[in-house]
Amino acid sequence: MDIKNEILWRIYLVLLIIIISAIAIFVKTAKIQIAEGDYWKAKADSLYLEYRPVNAARGNIFASNGSLLATSLPTFEIRMDLKTEFLTNEIFNENVDTLAKSLANLKDSPFTPGGYKDLLNEARKNGERYLLIKKDVTYPELKKIAQFPLFELGRFKGGFIEIRKQVRKRPFGQLARRTIGYVNSEGKMVGLEGAFNDVLAGEQGKQLMQKVSGGKWIPVEDITAIEPKSGQDIKTTIDPNIQDIAENALKRGLTYHNARHGSAIIMEVSTGKIKAIANLGKTKAGDYKEIYNYAIGESTEPGSTFKTAAMLALLEDGYIDVNDTIDLQMGRMSFSEEEMVDASYHALEKTSIQKAFEISSNVGIAQLVVDNYQMRKRSARFIKRLKDFNLHQPTGIEISGEGAPFIKEFDSKSWSGISLPWISIGYESKLTPLQMLTFYNAIANKGRLMKPYLVSDVEEFGVGTQHFRPTVVKRTIASERAIEKMTKLLIGVVERGTAKSIHTHAYKIAGKTGTTILNYKANLPKGYRKYQASFVGFFPADKPKYSCIVVVNTPRENGFYGGSVSAPIFREIADKCFAMDVDMHQAINKDKPKAMIAQHLPKVKKGAQKDIETSLAYLKLPFENDSELDWAVVSNAKDTLQITGRKMNSNIIPDIRGMGLKDALHILGNLGLNIKVSGFGQVATQSILPGTKAKGQTIKLTLN
C-alpha cells in the first residue's frame, strides 16, 4: 500500500466516525423533541416562572429635629422548600436531626427537636414546597438561621427560602399618628404616608419567581433580578416635643371635660410651619386615640372665634373705632324678629366696643355689623372682606381630606334677613380648625397670610432632593393699623375678657374664645345642647412666635365655654412652649452686670471646666479661673464666681457630690465602677467615700 492510499483510508475512517457522531447528536436532539418532548414541556410548565414585583424599602418620615416618626424595619419570613430538585434523600437524612435541633434552640420555638424532626419528615413526605419555619425574623436572626445545617446549602440544595417583609414602625407610638399616617381599615393610606406615598414608596423591583403548589410564589435565584429602588425620606415640620406637649395637654383637657373629641394645632407664625397637630377622639374603650384628623377634616360653625373676622372687617373699612360706644341692651336684641341673646347674662347697656368684644357680646358684634353693612345696603362688602381674609379658601395642606370652608354668598338663595347678624357671630359658615388658625396666624404675622404646611424637605440617603419653602398666600389681609387694633382687642380678651382665667404676667397671650351650639337647629333646652368650645390665638403677643388653636367637641362635664374648656389647654401648651424656648424669654440680664451682686450669683454645679466656662460666658456671669484643668468646682467670691480646677486621680474615687449626673457618670465610668443611680438632679450622696481606691466596685448615687 502506498503512502497516499494509507493516508486516504485513515482519513476516511476518521471522517466516518465524525459523521456518525454528528448523526448521533441529531438523533438525540430529535429524541428529546419527539420522544421526550411532552415530558420536558410539562417539566418546563411545572417550573413556571414569572417576573413578580418586589416592593422597595419605604422611606422614613422625620420630625423637624431629625427624630424618626415613621420607619420601615425589614423582617423576614423563613420557609422551606422540601421538594427542591437537588435535595437528595441522602443530604436530607444526614442533616434533618441537626436542623431540627438548631430550630428547637431558637427563641420562642414552638417545638422540641423531636417535634421539628417529625414536622420536617412529614413535610418532606408530602412534598411541601413552602413550609413555614418562622415568621417575624430579624436580620441578625436571619443570618444565624441561614447558617443552620441544610439551610446553609442555600435555595436549591437546602430548600432555604427567605421572604423579605416590611413592618412600618412609629417610634413615638401614638404621637401625631393620624398626621404621620397609616393604612386605615379600608386599605387607604391616610396622613402624610398617603400624601407623600409617591415619594416614600420608591420603585418596585422585579424578581423571578417560581409558582409552586398552592398558588404561592417563591423567589428563584436568577441573574436578571432588578433591585427595587428605595423610597425617599420626608422631613416634616413637626416638633416631637411640642407635639408631645400638645397631645398631653389636649388629652388631659378632654378627659377632664369628658369630651367627645378635640384637636390642637401649633403653627410657627412667620412661616406657617405646623409644629404640632394633635387629634384625639374618644374610643369605645373610653380612652382617647388619634382616630381622625379633626384639625384638618372637620368643618364646623366656628362660633365666637369668628367675631375677630367681623371686627377686622369693621376696622379695615374704618366704620368704627375700638373706643366708640355701643348699646348692648342688656344682652338681648331682635334681628328681623329673631332674638339674639348673649351667651352669659350681663346688664350692660352703653359700653365701649372694646369691652363688647372682650366679653364676646353677640348683640354687640351683630349690631355693629348690621348697622354698618346691612342698614347701609352693603352686606356684600362684608362678605368681600371675609374673602379678603381668605376665609373662603381651603389651606391646601398636603394631607388629603381637608374640609371645605363655607362662607355664604350675599346673592345666594339661602341668604336671608338674619344671615348677616348670624354670620358675624360665627354661624351660617363653616371652617376647619386649621383654616381658622391660618386666619389668626395672619393677624399675628402682621397681616401676611402664610400657607400652613407639614413637609419641609424630601431627602434621599440624607441628601435633600426637594425643599419646600414657606409660601405667602396673601401679602397682607388688612392694613397695618387695623391689624394692630385687632391684636390689642385680642390681648384684651385674655387680660380682661372671656379668657382672663389664662392671663399670665410671664408673657402676653392674644386670643379669642368661642362656644358654638352644635345642635341649635333642634331648639333643645339648655341641658340637651351640644357645644363646641374653642380658643385660638398666639403668643407672645408682642412678638408672636407661635399661633395655636384648641377645639373641644362636646364637652360633657366641668363646663362647656371656650374660656373654661379650651383656653386652659391653650395656656398649658403655651406655657410649656414658652418655657422650652429661650428665644422667647425676656433677657433678665440684658443690662450691664451690677457690681457687688455676690448674693445674687447662682450656685453652680461642679463639672467639666470647659462646660462651666461656656455656660457662664453665655449667661454673661462674671467669673475668674485660676487653672486650666478638666474638672472644676465653682465658689462664690465677692462679686464674681471663682472657678478652681480639680485634678482627677486615675484610680482614686473623687468627691463627686454637687456634680451633674452626666459628668458623674463620665468620671466614675472611666474609673471602671458600676454605677447605680436613684433620684433626679445633682449628686447628693455617694456610697463610697472620696479617696477610696477604685477597683470595680458598685457605687450608689442619690440625686437631689
Next chain:
Amino acid sequence: MSTIGTKIYARLQGDRTIWLVTMLLAMFSLLAIYSASGSLAYKYKGGDTEFYLMKHIALLIAGFGLMYICFLVDYKRYSKIAPIALVITIPMLIYTLVFGTSINDASRWITIPVVGISFQTSDLAKLALIMYLARAISAKQDYIKDFKSAFLPIIVPVLVVCTLIAPADLSSSMLLFLTSLLLMFIGRVDIKYIGLLVLLGIVAFSFLIILGNFFPEIVRLDTWITRTKDFIVSSDGSYQVQRAKMAIAEGGWLGVGPGNSIHRNFLPSAFADFIYAIIIEEYGLIGGLVVIVLYLTLLFRCVSLVTRSPKAFGAMLALGLCLSLVIQALVNMAVAVHLVPVTGLTLPLMSMGGTSLLFTCVSLGMILSVSKYIEQMSSAEEVKA
C-alpha cells in the same frame, strides 16, 4: 449589491466554500447572540441588549481582519514558526497555571501587558501544537513508523502541552489530545504507538487526579467529579442540562422564531456553552441540522485538501486545525443534548467567547491560506499536464 458580491466572490482566492461557510456561521452567531445575551444584558447593562451584540460584532470584524491577514500569509511560514511558537507557549502555560487570572475558578487566562487584553493560553497552545504536529508528521513521512526518530519527537510536545492545560481546563486538554491522536493516525503513525500514547495519556491523567488531592486550587478535581457524576447518576441531567432539554423540546421542527426563546432567561451560559439549545429552540430541528451541516462541510473541504496533496504540510495543518474546530463544535452540541458530560467548551465562531473567537478566526485564516496554495498548485499541475 449582488454585483459587488459577485465581484468579491470572483476575486476571492482560496476555497470559496470555506469562505461561505465561515460567513454563514458568523451571520448565524449574530442572531443567536442577540437572543441569548438578553438575560446578561438585563443583569449588567440595564437592558441594553445591543451591547453584547455590538461587542460580538466588533470581535467578529476584528476576527475577520485577522483571518484575512492569516489568509494572505504564505502557509509555509507557519511551518517555520511552529517550533518557535511551541517553545514560547510552554512557559506561558506554566505561568498561567500558577499566576493566571481566574474566571469561574479556573486559572486559564493571562493578560498581555500594555495592551491589557486577556486570553486563554490554551487557545494559543492549541494553534502552536497543531502547527508543530503538522510539520513533524509531514516532514517525517518517509520514516514515520520509526519509534525513536519519528514517534518520540511527536509525542513529547503533545504530552507536555496537554498535561499543562489539563489542571485548569480538562476539556480543552482532552480535545487537543484527541485531535493530536487523530492527526497522528491520519499521518500514518503506527497504531500500536498510538495505543501506547493513549496509555501514557491515562497515566498522566491519573497523576493529575492524585495531584488534585493535594493542590485543589490548581486542579479542578471537584468540577470534574461533579460533572461526571451528574452525567452518570442523574438521567435527567443537571439543572443546566434539564433547562437545555426544555429549550430543545420547545423548539419543534421550525422553532419558535428568532428572539422568542423563553428558556434563554433561565438557561445559564445560554450565550456560550448552551447556545446550541437556544438555536434549536428558536430555529428548530432544521436550524440545528443546518448548523451541523455547516461544520461538516468545513470538514469535507479540509479533507479534500488532504486528498489533493496528502503528504504536504499545508494539508496536515488545515486538517488538524479543522478537526480541532469541528470536534469542539460536536462536543459542544453533544453537551447540549446530554450525550456527554458538561464540558464548558464553546461552539466555535457561534458562542460569545471573546478572544477565543479571534483564535478560531486565525485557524480559519490559516486553513484558507493553505487552500489558496493547494488550489494554485493543482491548477499549475493541470497546466503542466
